[in-house]
Amino acid sequence: MTYDxxxxxxxxGRGEFVRLPLEAAGITYRDRAREDGAQALIADMQAREHRxxxxxxxxxxxxxxxxxxxxxxLFLGERKGLAPSGDADRLWLHQVQLTIADFxxxxxxxxxxxxTGQYYEDQxxxxxxxxxxxxxxxxPKFLSYxxxxxxxxxxxxxxxxxxxxxxxxxxxLIEGLRYMFPKRMQAIEGDYPALLAIHGRVRELPxxxxxxxxxxxxxxxxxxxxxxxxELDAQ
Amino acid sequence: MTYDxxxxxxxxGRGEFVRLPLEAAGITYRDRAREDGAQALIADMQAREHRxxxxxxxxxxxxxxxxxxxxxxLFLGERKGLAPSGDADRLWLHQVQLTIADFxxxxxxxxxxxxTGQYYEDQxxxxxxxxxxxxxxxxPKFLSYxxxxxxxxxxxxxxxxxxxxxxxxxxxLIEGLRYMFPKRMQAIEGDYPALLAIHGRVRELPxxxxxxxxxxxxxxxxxxxxxxxxELDAQ
Numbered sequence: 504m505t506y507d508x509x510x511x512x513x514x515x516g517r518g519e520f521v522r523l524p525l526e527a528a529g530i531t532y533r534d535r536a537r538e539d540g541a542q543a544l545i546a547d548m549q550a551r552e553h554r555x556x557x558x559x560x561x562x563x564x565x566x567x568x569x570x571x572x573x574x575x576x577l578f579l580g581e582r583k584g585l586a587p588s589g590d591a592d593r594l595w596l597h598q599v600q601l602t603i604a605d606f607x608x609x610x611x612x613x614x615x616x617x618x619t620g621q622y623y624e625d626q627x628x629x630x631x632x633x634x635x636x637x638x639x640x641x642x643p644k645f646l647s648y649x650x651x652x653x654x655x656x657x658x659x660x661x662x663x664x665x666x667x668x669x670x671x672x673x674x675x676l677i678e679g680l681r682y683m684f685p686k687r688m689q690a691i692e693g694d695y696p697a698l699l700a701i702h703g704r705v706r707e708l709p710x711x712x713x714x715x716x717x718x719x720x721x722x723x724x725x726x727x728x729x730x731x732x733x734e735l736d737a738q
Numbered sequence: 739m740t741y742d743x744x745x746x747x748x749x750x751g752r753g754e755f756v757r758l759p760l761e762a763a764g765i766t767y768r769d770r771a772r773e774d775g776a777q778a779l780i781a782d783m784q785a786r787e788h789r790x791x792x793x794x795x796x797x798x799x800x801x802x803x804x805x806x807x808x809x810x811x812l813f814l815g816e817r818k819g820l821a822p823s824g825d826a827d828r829l830w831l832h833q834v835q836l837t838i839a840d841f842x843x844x845x846x847x848x849x850x851x852x853x854t855g856q857y858y859e860d861q862x863x864x865x866x867x868x869x870x871x872x873x874x875x876x877x878p879k880f881l882s883y884x885x886x887x888x889x890x891x892x893x894x895x896x897x898x899x900x901x902x903x904x905x906x907x908x909x910x911l912i913e914g915l916r917y918m919f920p921k922r923m924q925a926i927e928g929d930y931p932a933l934l935a936i937h938g939r940v941r942e943l944p945x946x947x948x949x950x951x952x953x954x955x956x957x958x959x960x961x962x963x964x965x966x967x968x969e970l971d972a973q
Contacts, residue, residue, distance in 0.1 A: 553890035554830055557837045557883050567826050571836040573808075578829055591802050594813055595789050601806040602792045608843060609854075617851050617867045619844075620875055629864050632852045640855055648792050655788035 504582075506532035509544050510560035514727040515675075515720075517607070518560040520572045523671035524585050526714035527705070534719070573600045576668040586667045596662050596669045599652055603672050606645045610683065611728050613637050613735060623732070634735040638687045642680070646695050649673065653697035660701060666708060673698055674705035679729035683736070690738040741767035744779050745795035749962040750910075750955075752842070753795040755807045758906035759820050761949035762940070769954070808835045811903040821902045831897050831904045834887055838907050841880045845918065846963050848872050848970060858967070869970040873922045877915070881930050884908065888932035895936060901943060908933055909940035914964035918971070925973040 506525065510518030512534070525532050536544040536559075548555060556570030562578070563569075569578045577597055580586025586596050614623045616633040623630060653673070658664035661673065677698060681688045692699060705711055714720055723729055741760065745753030747769070760767050771779040771794075783790060791805030797813070798804075804813045812832055815821025821831050849858045851868040858865060888908070893899035896908065912933060916923045927934060940946055949955055958964055 553886070555886075556833075557840075557880075567829065569829050569833065571833050574829060574833050574836055577832070578825075590813075594802065594804050594809060597812070598791075598804065598806050598809050601809055605792075605843070608840075612847065612851075616847075617864050618871050620871060629852050636853050636855060645792075651788070651790075 504565050507535050507563040508532050509535050509547060512536040512541055516727050517572050519675055520672050521560050521575050523675055524668040527671055527708050527710040528585055529710050573604050576600055580668055587663055592662050596667055599669050600672055603676055609641055614730050650695040650698050653701055670701050670705050674702050677702040682723045682731055683729040686736045686738045739800050742770050742798040743767050744770050744782060747771040747776055751962050752807050754910055755907050756795050756810050758910055759903040762906055762943050762945040763818060763820055764945050808839050811835055815903055822898050827897050831902055834904050835907055838911055844876055849965050885930040885933050888936055905936050905940050909937050912937040917958045917966055918964040921971045921973045
């Protein structure tokens with residue numbers, strides 16, 4: 504079975520939440536737009552008249568096209584054992600992933616509060632206002648929820664005694680928040696020891712260690728989701 | 739098997755996307771906070787230390803607690819046959835539901851662009867700015883995508899030849915947009931005939947007809963997700 508991932512080739516973005524479990528599990532995949540360019544991605548999307556994606560990332564495998572990060576991870580979880588198979592655990596993990604997706608959507612809203620199609624530079628005042636609430640209220644609310652979720656399991660991971668796609672997503676979330684809000688994270692991340700422990704364990708997975716050291720890992724940058732605007736950060 | 743739905747008792751909100759397929763399928767369920775009040779909902783959430791929901795709605799059934807609209811619908815789809823069971827159709831329908839969830843999140847952003855915890859009255863200028871882009875760009879983009887999805891199936895529904903949770907969600911989406919943006923919807927909804935056809939078919943399902951005529955259907959109001967602020971609407 505082949506796995507073709509389609510996502511913007513120059514950023515981590517939402518695609519990174521798919522790349523990470525593929526890399527951790529050692530699943531062979533092609534990152535198509537990194538091979539063929541962004542124009543190939545646009546052309547591929549346009550060619551999918553029916554049942555196409557609303558937006559990248561999407562994964563094509565065995566005649567099935569799956570879009571939406573959480574849906575792709577659900578699919579990989581079932582097909583490749585990257586998630587527990589029992590209903591209670593499977594749905595719980597998906598729920599955590601959907602909560603992470605909501606958190607990431609608010610991260611995007613921090614720098615684009617009043618216009619998803621407009622530049623950050625044209626909404627800096629509004630972004631500063633949203634960012635203050637985000638740092639003070641939303642970050643602790645989401646992180647506390649995820650910390651409780653992590654503490655609910657004694658196996659060292661989010662669910663059970665081996666890593667799942669939820670753990671690689673938590674890793675990426677912590678990485679992104681540290682990049683975007685270095686001051687704020689330094690002030691509060693100690694409140695979330697179970698999340699930091701999972702972050703550390705994911706970083707040491709052989710597949711992730713190799714990936715992070717490779718040029719397949721694109722650096723964080725200002726046109727991704729996590730953006731380092733110092734004026735939006737504070738303790 | 740019993741189904742306990744927990745959601746804010748005074749609004750349609752996100753809970754309505756769960757109530758509708760339960761009603762359409764004639765599944766017996768208890769709308770717990772409508773029976774016992776909002777305080778009971780808050781107490782129930784607080785009592786769920788582990789694996790609790792980040793926010794309502796959540797559904798409790800047979801010892802499993804499922805939160806997040808799309809996740810609840812995935813669960814009901816599998817358990818109660820409210821979705822096709824083949825992988826390609828099942829994942830496609832979930833993908834459409836997740837896209838609707840993103841659309842609804844942007845609907846909320848229309849009236850709360852710079853502070854989810856602040857009043858609309860304190861962000862009216864920013865809301866007007868976001869609303870303009872939403873009406874002109876985002877609404878047609880999402881609706882066109884969903885129209886293409888609906889047209890891809892010849893069975894009269896989103897997938898296959900019987901209704902699924904995706905169809906009840908499209909119904910609620912059209913209802914909500916007509917309430918919130920009456921001028922804009924009047925101007926553009928004719929561009930989406932397949933969506934309107936599904937909306938009409940869902941409205942005539944016996945379970946939905948009964949529900950809409952009952953006092954279980956809460957009217958749209960200004961503290962839900964779809965809010966009728968005339969200053970945010972325009973052709």
